Amino acid sequence: MICPSCNKFAAYDTSEDPDFDLEAIVNGDSIEVTGTCRVVITSECCGDELREASFNIDHVFSLKDIEASAMSLGQKDKIQPYLTDLNVIEWYAEADMADVNDLKIKGQRTLTVSVPITVQGVLGNEDVASLTFEFEDGIAFADMEELV
Numbered sequence: 001m002i003c004p005s006c007n008k009f010a011a012y013d014t015s016e017d018p019d020f021d022l023e024a025i026v027n028g029d030s031i032e033v034t035g036t037c038r039v040v041i042t043s044e045c046c047g048d049e050l051r052e053a054s055f056n057i058d059h060v061f062s063l064k065d066i067e068a069s070a071m072s073l074g075q076k077d078k079i080q081p082y083l084t085d086l087n088v089i090e091w092y093a094e095a096d097m098a099d100v101n102d103l104k105i106k107g108q109r110t111l112t113v114s115v116p117i118t119v120q121g122v123l124g125n126e127d128v129a130s131l132t133f134e135f136e137d138g139i140a141f142a143d144m145e146e147l148v
């Protein structure tokens with residue numbers, strides 16, 4: 001593709017950090033992480049955005065997952081009274097940006113994205129559960145939306 005800024009044939013740069021639009025929702029006695037991850041391929045010369053793709057993320061942590069994590073952190077006693085009412089616990093989701101840059105164009109055809117996502121439950125100032133899952137998806141390069 002031609003880089004719009006310098007009008008030269010552009011080498012592809014996949015090092016741009018993906019954008020996340022994620023939320024962790026308490027749903028009864030489980031936690032659902034939903035949202036999107038947007039990846040962009042830029043021109044190596046000028047950093048112009050050339051192609052993009054969005055991936056849908058949807059993962060449910062069950063009550064068993066939450067209990068197992070609380071147990072491993074030695075916080076089972078603290079989380080136990082709240083297990084029937086998870087709404088009292090503040091949840092947030094974050095992606096470990098150090099591991100997010102695992103973008104590859106395999107044989108110049110497929111873009112894969114692999115992202116570990118961590119959800120932590122906090123009660124007061126204490127972490128009572130830390131739940132992680134790995135999101136993995138891919139898209140053919142030709143199917144990525146052209147931006148220029």
Ligand SMILES: [Zn+2]
Pocket residue numbers: 003004005006007008010043045046047
């Ligand atoms: Zn350029």
